[in-house]
Amino acid sequence: MDSPLYGFSNHSVAVEGIITLPVTIRTPPTQANLMLDFVVVKVPSAYNAILGRPALNQVQAVVSTYHLKMKFPTENGIREVKGDQTTAHQCYVTSCRSKNKEALIIEISEKIQRCKGGTSCSLGMVHARSAERCLPFFRAIRKAKHFAWMDECQTSFDELKTYLTSPPLLSKPFPGEDLFLYLSVTEVAVSAILVREGDGVQKPIYYVSKVLQDIETRYPKIDRIALALITSARRLWPYFQSHSIIVLTDQPLRKVLLSPEASGRLVNWSVELGEFDIQYKPRTTIKVQALADFIVECTLPEDPPQLVISEVTDPWNLYVDGSLAIGSSGAGIILISPEGFIIEYALRFGFQASNNKTEYEALLAGIRLAHALRMDSLSVHSDSQLVVNHVLGDYEARDERMAQYLELVKTSAVKFKNFAIQQIPRDKNTQADALSRLTSADATDVRRSVYLEFLKDRSISSQTEIGVIDKEPCWMDTIIKFLSAGELPSERHDARNLRVRAAQYALVEGVLFKKSFSLPYLRCLRPSESVYALQEVHEGICGQHLG
Structure with a gap:
């Protein structure tokens, strides 16, 4: 048998061979004897052998997992084999122990043997910016039988030898002590220093350095600083788990990681960092000259100012109309995207209002809907001459209620980057007018594509809100x-x-x-x-x- 075996996780296992063995099920004289073929594999298991479906079919066995029994026919009648829960539990515990032990050994071996990307694991522990300092040296000798030993390589090699002759002393943190993390980035690497404060002096605990790969070199500056933080958290996981980490940086790192508009990469890092107790504070005066040199050498120059080109987007078109009928009033709203997508919205008012006030309510409802959809540009079309000229400033609002409506419209309109309103003939606003009249009909007559809402109170209120009391405290x-x-x-x-x-x-x-x-x-x-x-x-x- 040459083909491998595949498990539920699609993981393949190489087959060593097949062996045929005699198998006896139960004890004489009610036993069943047969010859079975066993596939031999090298995998950790708590069982010496596992009977598969071919073996059960050959002995004509019927298995009940609920009753932990297996029955099979013999020359002396139907016999059964009972399962032992104690033995099964012991096998399960043994299997879990061996699996965890194996995983632990693999993890330790990876930490000891892995050394790639120009980062020396043992050297990086005590050497600030080890990845960046060693980069020319590793570039010269990596995968090259014949390489050119340039002055840059010799300088890097001499600096490395000089530094190793006088390595800095590392400090050991105390349980429950707050630790400080300095982050810095360059064009080719990211670095970090974990320090503690003792006797008014900052003492280094661990250095972290990583060479940027191809795509990482194109990250924005704030993303590279976040990469330095996530790299430090992964390599210094025991320190992050048992201590409160205070990140000292001059960049808005906390705001970027918590921003809902962040990229998927930053969101994933933010979720991963969520298990640690991390605080972000502005960088203060550095109390150790070695750390000061590290920060100065690893500070990335400011990006040159780029020309910001404002993107002009086509506005959404809003058509509004209010209607007044006997015993009811409402509004119709139609929003049309630049691509032609149409949103139909109908409002039914739970209060009495004049014709002009229903027009204002329709306009305000449309503006609220546009704000909810986060539109930047809005072009309003209404057949109400009074409302349009009020907003444009051609007419003066003398009525107190009308003045309140006008002030609310102007306050809401300034939130858009581009806002325009114009009057259109009534015959070009028939669709919004039809929606406003739907509110006076039965709710079952409204088609499913139309959103219908009941507005209980006016948009303006004569009562002034003094304070809001949270009547429902929760977690x-x-x-x-x-x-x-x-x-x-x-x-x-x-x-x-x-x-x-x-x-x-x-x-x-x-x-x-x-x-x-x-x-x-x-x-x-x-x-x-x-x-x-x-x-x-x-x-x-x-x-x-x-x-």
Whole structure:
């Protein structure tokens, strides 16, 4: 048998050969004797042999995993074999122990033997910027029978010998002590120094250095600094697990890692760093000259200013119209993207309003919808001469309510990069007018492509909001306060747990989301919101569970 065996994980195992052995099932005189072929493989296992389906079929056995029994026919009748749970448990424990032991040995051997990319493992422990200093030397001798020994190689080799004659003394941290991490990057490598403070002096604990690979050399500066941090966390994992790490940097590293607009690479690093207690603080005065030299030599020059070309995007077109009928009023909204995608929206008002006020409500509802969709440019089309001229400044709003509506429209319009409004004839706004009239019809008459919403209160209110009292405190409050204002509990243990936990969340426009490995973010709900969501899932819009 030459072909390998494949397991459930599609992992192949080479076959050593096949051996035929006599097998006796049960004891005389109720035994079954047969000759079976066994495939021999070199894999760790708690069992000496495993019977497969061909063997069970040959003995005509019937297996019941629930009853832990196997029955088979013999010359003296039907016989059975009972399973032993104690033996099975011992085999399982033995298998797990051998697997963990093997994995541990492999991990240790990798740490000892792996030395690639010009980074010397033992040298990097005590040598600042070992990867960058050794890079010309390794480039010259790597995969080259005939290489040119240039002055740059000789200089690098001499610096290496000189440095090894007087290596710096490394310090040992105490349990529970806060450690400080300095990060620096160059064009070809990233480096870091883990230090501790003792007797008013910063003492180095470990040096980390890594040569940038091909694609990593094209990372932006902030991404390379994040790469230095994630590399330090992976190599100094025991220190990061048992100590609070304070990252001293002059870059907005925390803001970039927690930003929901970050690239997928930064999001993955942020999730990986979430298990550690990491704080970010501005870089202060360095108290050791060796560290000062390291920072100066590893500081990347500022990127030259680039010409920023503003991208002009086509605006979305918003068509609005309000309607007033006997006993009901509403609004119709149509949003059309530059590519021609159409969103139809109908509003039913739960309050009485005049014709002009319904036009304002329709305009404000359309602007709110555009804000929710994060549009930058908006072009509004309305057949109301009064509303359009109010916004353009050609007419003066003398009525108090109209003035409030106008002020709210202007406040909302300034949030767009480009905002325009124009009056159109009524015959060119028939679709929005038809939507506004749908609100006075029965809800069952509205087609499924139209979003229908009931607006209970006016957009303007005569009551002034003095303060908002949170009547529903929950577990989200501490995380939101930390992400928004950096507030931490007074207890050291609670503060560390909060920092570790908050790394798994993101705050987007005041709304808390939990990060996921596959994206998108998962929105966090308060108790009342979760009850409403479950009701909608089981009884509301998702009650039929169609599709």
